[in-house]
Amino acid sequence: xxxxxxxxxxxxVVYVLNTRAQRQHIALLGSQLGHFQIEKLMENLTEGYLxxxxxxxxxxxxxxxxxxxxxxxxxxxxxxxxxxxxxxLDANSTRxxxxxxxxxxxxxxxxxxxxxxxxxxxxxxxGIAAAALDGESSPRDKAFTMSAELFxxxxxxxxxxxxxTVASARLLARHKTAYAQVLASVSPATRKxxxxxxxx
Numbered sequence: 001x002x003x004x005x006x007x008x009x010x011x012x013v014v015y016v017l018n019t020r021a022q023r024q025h026i027a028l029l030g031s032q033l034g035h036f037q038i039e040k041l042m043e044n045l046t047e048g049y050l051x052x053x054x055x056x057x058x059x060x061x062x063x064x065x066x067x068x069x070x071x072x073x074x075x076x077x078x079x080x081x082x083x084x085x086x087x088x089l090d091a092n093s094t095r096x097x098x099x100x101x102x103x104x105x106x107x108x109x110x111x112x113x114x115x116x117x118x119x120x121x122x123x124x125x126x127g128i129a130a131a132a133l134d135g136e137s138s139p140r141d142k143a144f145t146m147s148a149e150l151f152x153x154x155x156x157x158x159x160x161x162x163x164x165t166v167a168s169a170r171l172l173a174r175h176k177t178a179y180a181q182v183l184a185s186v187s188p189a190t191r192k193x194x195x196x197x198x199x200x
Contacts, residue, residue: 022161022162024093025160025161026161028089028093029157029160029161032082032085032086032089033082035082035085036078036079036081036082037078038075038078038079038082041071041074041075041078042075042150042154044071045068045071045072045075045146045150046147046150048064048067048068048071049068049143049146049147051064052064052065052068052139052143053140053143065139068139068143069132072131072132072146073132075128075132076125076128076129076131076132076133079124079125079128079129079153080125080128080129082121082125083118083121083122083124083125084125086117086118086121087118087121087122089118091116091118094116094117094118094160095111095114095115095116095117096114096115096116096117096120096156096159096160097113097114097163097164098113098114098115098164098198098199099113099163099164100163100164100165101163101165115197115198116197117156117160119197120156120194120197120198121153121156123190123193123194123197124149124152124153124156124190126189126190126193127149127152127153127186127187127189127190128146128149128150128153130187130189130190131145131146131149131187132146144185145185145186145187147185148182148185148186149186149187149190151171151175151177151182152182152183152186152190152194154171155167155168155170155171155179155182158170158171167179183195
């Protein structure tokens, strides 16, 4: 067997194992999220922010902000419950590779190169809750911070399901925002806890 054939066989094996692991991660996350309306509330919130910011200052804009505060609370409550439920899962099924690309068996072979998704979701739950309860910032600043908290949480989900590189590419494609920009835009408490977790 020549070197090229061996490389091709290894590439196919890695691809198959990666695909299997990614499907398991997607199924696990989907089964947990399926009990909640988190994605729908996120969509309503981000669309609502754009609508409110597009309105002229006045009564109509204030009505929209008021409705969005209710959605923020609902989203915060649901995500906190989701994080609590997710925390009950077995640690072996919630490891996330810190490597930029997906490689099979990292959690078993290099556990120090992974972090626990359960802890990440707890950080996100705290960040989303703090943003929802923020009564000091202007509605515009609050919307900016909440959006960043949600985009970072979404990035974490994609990181778990695929890889950090794919998650960052999706973030840029979907929200026209770079991973570094989102990290810079979340609350200082979220940023400090999140970087400590994912950097190891």
